[in-house]
Each structure stands twice: as C-alpha cells, then as structure tokens.
Amino acid sequence: MDLGTSAVKVSAVDRNGNIVAQQSFDYELSNPKPGYSEQNPEDWVSGTTVAIVRLILKDGIKPEEIEGISYSGQMHGLVLLDENNQVLRPAILWNDTRTTKQREEILETMGDEYINITRNQPLEGFTLPKILWVKENEPNIFAKAKTFLLPKDYLRYRMTGKIQMEYSDAAGTVLLDVAKKQWSETICNKFGIPVSMCPPLIESIGYAGNISESYSLFSGMSTSTKVFGGAADNAAGAVGSGILAPNMVMASIGTSGVVLKYEDNSDVDYQGKLHFFNHAIPDKFYTMGVTLAAGYSLSWLKKTFGPNEDFTSFVSTAGDSTVGANGLIFTPYIVGERTPHADADIRGSFIGVDGTDKRSDFVRAVLEGIIYSFADIMDIFEEKGQDFDTVVSIGGGAKSPLWLQIQADIFNRKVVSLKNEQGPGMGAAMLAAVGLGWFDTVQDCAKEFVHFGKVYEPDAENVKKYREMHQIYKQVYEATKDVSHQLLDYRRKY
C-alpha cells in the first residue's frame, strides 16, 4: 500500500517481485487558508479499501492468496485520536506550514539539545510543531487527545485494530531519540506532552497483527493476511530503488522532491541542515534534503497554463527550449522551502523573463529549477566530504526521459531509472516479503525485486552550461528573500 499525498496505490506483488495487479484511488487535499494543508483520514481508509476491492473483483486476486501486506506512507501528518480511537480533527499534513511560531518556541526552549536528541531541526512540516499548534490553538481538542498516529500507521490501525508507530516514520515526528530508538521523555516533558500519547514502536519488517475481523468484513480481505510495519515513503522508496549502500543516492520527484543518502550508522552529523532519520532496515539510517514543491511545481504550471493537455506532451514541450531555458530561472519555492533554505515564507520566482520567451522556456525553467534545488542538497553532502557515483531517480517525475537527462547533466553523475517505476510501493512489498520470511534480509530481497532500467550519462557540454546556471540560481534565494516575504505578508493581509 503506497499512501501518497495525491492518491493511494495498491499493488499485488508475487515472490519474484513482479507486480501482478495494481489499483489506485485519488483523494482531495484541502487548503482552508494559505499555508494550511489537511486531509480527512477517513478518505485514506475508504480510498484504500476501494482499491483493494477492485484488486479482488476486477483483477481476480484471491484474498486468501494475499500472504502479507505492508505500507509506504506520506510522512509527518498528524492524526489525533481520542480515548475511543476516533479521529479528533482533519490530519495536518507534511506540507502544512502554519507552525512557524511553534518551531521557534521549540528552538528557543531547547536549542542544540533538541537537535542532539532528534538529529533534526524542528521544521514546520514535522509532527511535533503540529501537536504544539493544536495544544495552543485548539485546547479543547488537545484535551481530548489520547494518542497520535501518522498517516500509514493510522491506515494500518484501521486494518488490524492495533495502535503502533513504525520507526522510520516516528523519526519524522521529531519527538524520537533517533540514535537510541526511543521516544524522548525529555522533549515530551519540556513541551507538556504526556509520554503516554506516544504509541508503541515497531520495526518496518515487524509483524503488526493480522487483518481484523471487522476490516475483513468491510473489505473482503482475509483474516489470514499478516500485516507488517511498513515505512515512511522516502525510506520505502529507498528500499524499493535499491539504495542500500553509501555510494548511491535517491532523487525522488513526487509532490515533494527528495534527495536521500543511505547511512550505515548514526555517526554522520549535518547539524540539522539535512534530515536524519531511521531507515526501514533495522538499525540503519538515512540523510535527506527536501524540496517542498517538486512535482507540485510542475503540476501547478500545467494546471495553470495547460489544463487540458496531456501531462507527458506538456512536459515534452521543454525540448523546444534550450539548456538553461534561454536564460530563464525558476525557483520552486511556491509553498515555502525546507532544504537548503528552511523558510516557510519564501515564495517562488521566474527570474530573467525576456520578451522573446515562449511557454516552452517556462516549462523547461520549471524542470531545471527543481533539479537545481536538488543539486543544492547534493552540495551539502559534498561539503561534508560524502561521495557517491550513482543517482537512482524515482517518483512521477522519473516518467520523463528529458527530465532524467536534465538530472544527469545538472548533477554531473550517471542517473539510473527503475525498470518498473514503483519505488515506494515496491519498497512496501519488499518489507512484507522480508517480514513473511521469504527473504532473510532487505538486501537479499532487493537482489530479486529491484531492476534498474536505462542509464542517463552526463553530457560534458550541458554540464558546463548548467554549472554556470546553477551558480546564478544559488543567488536568487538571498536576492529575493525580503521582497518575497513582503509579498506573502501582503497576500495574508488582503
């Protein structure tokens, strides 16, 4: 089960890692105010159930043949439950940035001690600032809250009846002592959160329970199906794309964008500049940086300027422009940014618009701007002396060969796509396969399940041009920050 931001995708995978059937279901994102982003947890459950029912009825998958299931889930979203495990308010999602005040309070109260425990900055998108926002702004709801879950952990609860949170996602709450793999009582006590609110923790490959009687009646699934912990979408994506050694980096273009590196132990220290979380592989870790609006920037452009066109042909018009989009730069900060600029109030810009520019230049500038922002994240790895030679590209953005080549040229590294573009969903299936004992380790499973596709090599001439453009791109944040903040104030005022 791949519980994304825009849709849930359910795949049936056999013992050889072949996807034998797949169904998906889209759901709404609600933006009641600028910076707010919410979803109704019931939509995740009903969407998933519709997809499962279609898998059974349309694709002929027999429920008793489904041996195990596991999950990949959008991270950080806060689902608050009362004493009867009823949802208390809409889930506040990873891309909701209402919590700047709470983020500042956390840092003022704990400073470096906080980063030492969680190994992360308390950014707006993470879960603890969201809990504190509810505590401060909706005290009646907070008073009723008995526990909290993350999106895929809530979905798993509804399928098994068991309340648990899995480690790779728990790390993204920034309430976890990441290296010790325990809830931080120090942080809970400092911010008045009862430790009892934090759910029991389980491993990604850990057995969570079987499908419950009630979910079996609701969905047609069998109670003999075993359910496993699953992982945060980025950890699952890393597993599904074979990022299991330090020489490889994943570049994921989903709604958000992620550059992720596998870490063998918790010794690396980026002082909170990058996120550092527990991996889906027991006792391993990963570092990542996030571009908040990656695929979202492109989807926004298409929705606004080419609503009736096919997505693939809209993207391919970028081929009519040139390397560097004829001197046009786009910064993808259209919902704020996380890495390298942790700034919820920055907004995007097109810089260098010329009277001769065509729509294709704008499309190309958006594709390139997103990848310059990924290159900014890679620069942080390089500053720390971390080296890698291969980038595995996943997510909806990896459907475009042109965009894959742009990645190779901007990263100046070989970029590999997957044969079957199903990173997070395949990762979830692999976690179930290991949990079931089909394989001893995630690494063993990857040898059977992960198949790389085409390799895109950097083109020396393009690399040179992009290096120049990236240097100009890097200046845009500082140069536009003040103006951009003033414009957002204006937008909020009127």
Ligand SMILES: Nc1ncnc2c1ncn2[C@@H]1O[C@H](COP(=O)(O)OP(=O)(O)O)[C@@H](O)[C@H]1O
């Ligand atoms: N044909 C395509 N070519 C390039 N990018 C695409 C294409 N189709 C979709 N995308 C991009 O993929 C993104 C969705 O990726 P996906 O991995 O499905 O996201 P999520 O898991 O966040 O729902 C969209 O925002 C869009 O920009």
Ligand SMILES: O=C(CO)[C@@H](O)[C@H](O)COP(=O)(O)O
């Ligand atoms: O917030 C993060 C990672 O920290 C996001 O990556 C979310 O996990 C959502 O992912 P997509 O829906 O874009 O795949």
